[in-house]
Amino acid sequence: MTEHAVVIAGGGPAGLMLAGELALAGVDVAIVERRASQELDGPRARGLHSRTIEVLDQHGIADRFLSEGQTTQRAGFSGFLLDIGDLPTRHNYVLALPQSHFERILAAWVSELGVPIAREHEVTGFAQGENGVNVELSDGLSLRADYLVGCDGGRSLIRKAAGIEFPGWDPSVSSLLAEVEMSEEPQWGIRYDDRGTQALGRLEDGKRVGLVVTERYTGQTGEPTLGDLSRALIAVWGTDYGVHSPTWISRFTDMTRQAASYRKGRVLLAGDAAHVHYPVGGQGLNLGVQDAVNLGWKLAQVVKGTSPEDLLDTYHAERHPVGARVLRTTMAQTALTRGDARMDALRKRIAAMISGLDIHYDLGEGHPLLGRRMPDLDLVTADGPLRVFSLLHQARPVLLNLGEPGRFDISPWAGRVRLVDAESAGRWELPVLGEVTAPAAVLIRPDGYVAWAGDPTHQVLPDALTAWSG
Numbered sequence: 001m002t003e004h005a006v007v008i009a010g011g012g013p014a015g016l017m018l019a020g021e022l023a024l025a026g027v028d029v030a031i032v033e034r035r036a037s038q039e040l041d042g043p044r045a046r047g048l049h050s051r052t053i054e055v056l057d058q059h060g061i062a063d064r065f066l067s068e069g070q071t072t073q074r075a076g077f078s079g080f081l082l083d084i085g086d087l088p089t090r091h092n093y094v095l096a097l098p099q100s101h102f103e104r105i106l107a108a109w110v111s112e113l114g115v116p117i118a119r120e121h122e123v124t125g126f127a128q129g130e131n132g133v134n135v136e137l138s139d140g141l142s143l144r145a146d147y148l149v150g151c152d153g154g155r156s157l158i159r160k161a162a163g164i165e166f167p168g169w170d171p172s173v174s175s176l177l178a179e180v181e182m183s184e185e186p187q188w189g190i191r192y193d194d195r196g197t198q199a200l201g202r203l204e205d206g207k208r209v210g211l212v213v214t215e216r217y218t219g220q221t222g223e224p225t226l227g228d229l230s231r232a233l234i235a236v237w238g239t240d241y242g243v244h245s246p247t248w249i250s251r252f253t254d255m256t257r258q259a260a261s262y263r264k265g266r267v268l269l270a271g272d273a274a275h276v277h278y279p280v281g282g283q284g285l286n287l288g289v290q291d292a293v294n295l296g297w298k299l300a301q302v303v304k305g306t307s308p309e310d311l312l313d314t315y316h317a318e319r320h321p322v323g324a325r326v327l328r329t330t331m332a333q334t335a336l337t338r339g340d341a342r343m344d345a346l347r348k349r350i351a352a353m354i355s356g357l358d359i360h361y362d363l364g365e366g367h368p369l370l371g372r373r374m375p376d377l378d379l380v381t382a383d384g385p386l387r388v389f390s391l392l393h394q395a396r397p398v399l400l401n402l403g404e405p406g407r408f409d410i411s412p413w414a415g416r417v418r419l420v421d422a423e424s425a426g427r428w429e430l431p432v433l434g435e436v437t438a439p440a441a442v443l444i445r446p447d448g449y450v451a452w453a454g455d456p457t458h459q460v461l462p463d464a465l466t467a468w469s470g
């Protein structure tokens with residue numbers, strides 16, 4: 001039986017990166033990989049984020065990746081473009097680089113470091129004891145290792161065989177990604193609707209079409225077909241534009257799950273084996289690479305006996321919260337790209353929050369205006385038309401009487417509160433809340449927030465005047 005200090009199941013981005021980290025530290029590591037090469041059966045990650053490029057730079061290999069991709073100083077969040085040009089790093093950009101290129105370059109580095117990769121071999125099971133792990137392979141062979149790391153993707157056999165729970169959220173949408181030909185000219189561009197994000201783009205050869213279309217999620221499993229694609233296109237655009245000759249079609253969902261533990265004894269998880277989520281935001285590959293960088297040196301020190309085994313517990317402690325944050329923000333991004341009424345409402349709420357227009361001080365029960373900022377309505381007064389905000393220029397309280405003139409006696413507050421009789425024909429519309437009934441009178445504080453609103457005969461008005469104006 002061949003022995004290694006560490007065996008890694010899976011030679012995707014996470015497995016390759018981990019192997020590189022361990023080899024750099026002088027640890028005897030081997031990868032078992034099902035695929036014959038780093039070729040992928042469809043496109044996956046399209047880019048690297050700053051920290052990923054930084055860790056490649058820390059190992060002196062960033063240029064290998066930079067020379068094959070293109071940089072942009074814009075990162076995306078749910079369809080919004082964020083300028084990251086002023087981030088304090090030498091790599092203040094996103095590197096556009098297809099995952100297949102990333103894996104090819106990384107695999108070449110790992111090979112230079114002398115890591116053996118058993119290609120077209122599959123891990124089928126393992127048994128761990130106190131002193132090591134027996135790793136079973138598909139061809140009946142087995143390996144012996146001090147530690148086994150599952151970098152075997154979202155459907156991880158290692159995670160399942162270790163009995164590690166994978167709690168989270170079931171899929172709600174399913175997307176088809178494809179490269180096809182169409183006999184009719186489609187509607188090019190991106191659209192957001194109540195299903196999710198749809199996009200049709202002309203590819204470089206001017207003939208083929210790259211597309212993403214959201215299909216109704218009905219628990220689909222198995223390989224997507226041209227028929228599935230045609231049905232999804234018709235459901236969104238009313239036609240399949242004569243779709244034919246697919247180069248490839250792939251399916252992914254927004255299933256969001258995270259391993260309850262990244263370690264069980266001598267078995268550890270990294271990358272998609274530890275967390276899966278919708279690809280929006282381009283985080284998965286980057287997250288897995290960072291898992292590997294966090295785990296690599298710790299595992300090396302434990303294997304070499306430099307550090308006690310409990311150093312490995314800091315891997316879960318540090319990386320699980322990072323993964324959990326990505327899962328949460330990815331779900332938020334997925335929700336925000338949908339164009340249904342609930343998401344419109346959420347977008348409005350967030351816009352109101354960001355703008356500061358939704359601030360509500362708790363001044364008790366009453367008219368919806370109470371504690372909220374007074375809208376800048378157009379008023380008609382005896383002195384002519386004016387805006388509410390013009391009444392606040394001197395930062396003094398204003399009692400705005402919108403009913404019969406002369407209904408108020410504010411003599412105890414004369415000189416401190418300005419009484420204005422006015423009419424307002426406009427709609428009283430508040431951010432998030434929408435239209436509210438016009439009050440008969442409003443007491444506005446110097447900061448523009450409503451201290452009281454309602455019927456002038458209301459006994460609470462003198463209290464409000466005293467409370468806020470002395």
Ligand SMILES: Cc1cc2nc3c(=O)[nH]c(=O)nc-3n(C[C@H](O)[C@H](O)[C@H](O)COP(=O)(O)OP(=O)(O)OC[C@H]3O[C@@H](n4cnc5c(N)ncnc54)[C@H](O)[C@@H]3O)c2cc1C
Binds near residue numbers: 033281283285288
């Ligand atoms: C459509 C799409 C777009 C994406 N876009 C982005 C993006 O823009 N940015 C981003 O960061 N991420 C993106 N991702 C996510 C990214 O592709 C994954 O997060 C990344 O591939 C995970 O790397 P990994 O090494 O953990 O797992 P994988 O890439 O899944 O690699 C696992 C490896 O293990 C092998 N394997 C599996 N089981 C066994 C076994 N039993 N024995 C031996 N070998 C085994 C597999 O063959 C594979 O090579 C996208 C994903 C999809 C589907």
